[in-house]
Amino acid sequence: MATFVYVGKNKFGQPVKGEKVAASLEEAKRLLNRDQVVVQRIRAKGGIGALMQKFQMKAASVVELAVFTRQMSTIINSGIPLTQGLDIIADQIKNRRFKEIINGVSNDVKSGLSLEDALRKHPDAFSELYVNMAVAGEKSGNLPDILSRLAKYMEREASVKGKIKSAMTYPLVVISVAITITGFILYKVVPTFANLFKDLGAELPLPTQLVVAASDLIVNNIIFIVLGVVGGIFFLRNYYKTYRGRRVLDGILLKMPVMKELLIKGAVARFSRTLSTMISSGIDLLVGLEITARTSGNSIIEDAIMETRNMVTQGRSLSESILGFKVFPSMLGQMVKVGEDTGSLDEMLSKIADFYEEEVDRAVDTLMSLIEPLMITLLGVLIGGIVVALYLPMFSLVQAIG
Numbered sequence: 001m002a003t004f005v006y007v008g009k010n011k012f013g014q015p016v017k018g019e020k021v022a023a024s025l026e027e028a029k030r031l032l033n034r035d036q037v038v039v040q041r042i043r044a045k046g047g048i049g050a051l052m053q054k055f056q057m058k059a060a061s062v063v064e065l066a067v068f069t070r071q072m073s074t075i076i077n078s079g080i081p082l083t084q085g086l087d088i089i090a091d092q093i094k095n096r097r098f099k100e101i102i103n104g105v106s107n108d109v110k111s112g113l114s115l116e117d118a119l120r121k122h123p124d125a126f127s128e129l130y131v132n133m134a135v136a137g138e139k140s141g142n143l144p145d146i147l148s149r150l151a152k153y154m155e156r157e158a159s160v161k162g163k164i165k166s167a168m169t170y171p172l173v174v175i176s177v178a179i180t181i182t183g184f185i186l187y188k189v190v191p192t193f194a195n196l197f198k199d200l201g202a203e204l205p206l207p208t209q210l211v212v213a214a215s216d217l218i219v220n221n222i223i224f225i226v227l228g229v230v231g232g233i234f235f236l237r238n239y240y241k242t243y244r245g246r247r248v249l250d251g252i253l254l255k256m257p258v259m260k261e262l263l264i265k266g267a268v269a270r271f272s273r274t275l276s277t278m279i280s281s282g283i284d285l286l287v288g289l290e291i292t293a294r295t296s297g298n299s300i301i302e303d304a305i306m307e308t309r310n311m312v313t314q315g316r317s318l319s320e321s322i323l324g325f326k327v328f329p330s331m332l333g334q335m336v337k338v339g340e341d342t343g344s345l346d347e348m349l350s351k352i353a354d355f356y357e358e359e360v361d362r363a364v365d366t367l368m369s370l371i372e373p374l375m376i377t378l379l380g381v382l383i384g385g386i387v388v389a390l391y392l393p394m395f396s397l398v399q400a401i402g
Contacts, residue, residue, distance in 0.1 A: 004028040004042055007243070011036040011310070027123045033290055038306055040243035059125040060098040062161075066154040068093070068102070069130075073147035082143075083110050101125045129274065129291045136281045146281045153277045156353075157270065160360055161297075164266045167364045168259070174375040182382050183218065190215035193390045200397060207389040246299040254300055254327070258370065262363040267301045268332055269356035276349035286313060301327055318345070 004025065007017045016037060022028035025042065032039050060068070068089060075085035086106035093099040101122045108118035116135045119126045126134075130150065137146030194212045197204060204212065218225065239245035254260050271292055278288035286309060293305035304325045311321035319337035322328050332352060339348025 004044055006032060006037070006039055006042040008032065008037045008039045008041075010038075011313075027120070029294070030123070030128050033128075033294070038303075059101055059122065060095055062154055062158040064093075064095060064098060065125070065130070066151045066158065068098075069147050069154065070151035073144045073151060076147070077144035082115070098125060127295075129278065129295060132283050132287060132291065133278065133281050136278075136283050140282055149277055149281065153273060156273060156357065160266055160269055160357055163360055163364045164262060167262060167367050170368065171371050171375065174371075174379075178375070178379050178382055181379075182386070185383070185386055186211070186215045186218050187222065190386070190390065191219060197393050203393070203396065205389075205392045205396070207385070208392050211386055211389040243299070247303075250299045250301075254298070258363075258367055262360065262367060263298065264301075264327065264329070265356050265359045265363055267296055267298055268329060269353050269360055271296065271301075271305065272332070272349045272356065273353035276346045276353060279349070280346040285318065304328065 004020050004022060005017075006020060006028070007015070010016050020028045020031055022031055025044070028042060029039055032042075071089050071092075072085055075088060076082060080088070083106050086102055086109070090099055090102040090106065093102060105115075105118045105122065108121065109115060115138050116131060119131045119134060133146055133150045134143070137143035140146070190211055194215065197208075197212075236249075240249050253263055274292045274295055275285075275288050278291065279285060289305060289309040289312065293302045293309065296302045296305060304327045308318070308321040308325065311324065312318055317337070317340055319333045319340055322336055323330065323333035335348055335352050336345065339345040342348070
């Protein structure tokens, strides 16, 4: 067990801070959310606990967990007891850490522990959403269907996340390559040409002077530039871990012209799919909203969902609460209202998720079609501009000789 120091707000919006003892960071967050505390910052107090938090990793990928869940659904649906099914699947799992966890869950259930308590002992493998879904299935006697629904949800969730991640990663990779190539040319190639021009006594045109000046700047300050880049990356990573940092950087992302549309559509698709899956499995709306907020992936949207939950607790409808936030498209609130009026909120949320997942596909295609020519143009201008600048003095020398 480790001690976690937190800062947040209680259900009345008042600032609170304190300590929480838990087995992991996720468990501490779950306990605080159960106490109706909106966590703004949380960290291990120090010592071994802090070290464990820093190096803690997920025991299984989303794909591995989805495969396990679908296998469990099939096995239980075939009439095989839960513990026997866990043992059968554990024998087939190649991920040693995940295998140990499944064996541990099986042994705990065999010893009389409830499935809920057995799963909660492993927050690095089973999220709050996963545990609540499994418990709802066990209590309703419909565990195979709910596990199948959960597996389908995780597969779709992984697909949407993967598309958004690829759309965000591609330009970063291309820009990094462009900067690396440009830096190499300025650091290694340009100084050779600069010495050649100096020996020949050539008069340098303005573009060449700018390139040589940039080269001199890099050559003379290479250590400071490298330290600055590394320090900047380190600072941003640590800044993003703070509540203020997440809000600032997530807010910047939500203001970027093309990226804003992609992130909001992805968040709405995730929100609708998660909430639909949980409501259709018999999980309370307020619990569903709380868990959905934590899986939003953006602190601005997470805060909006938690505020939506607070408004629902005060007696407002979900649609009315959603329409009160500009971060959500108005169409979401309107369609949720139709679902509430017809008594089929889970089905309507599922249709909203389908629609916005298709919108994410289109947004990714649009983004990639815009980025690819833009990146090629950027590379051409950078490298081509440097090459032309280096050859301009040579043309002047040839004309002078001629």
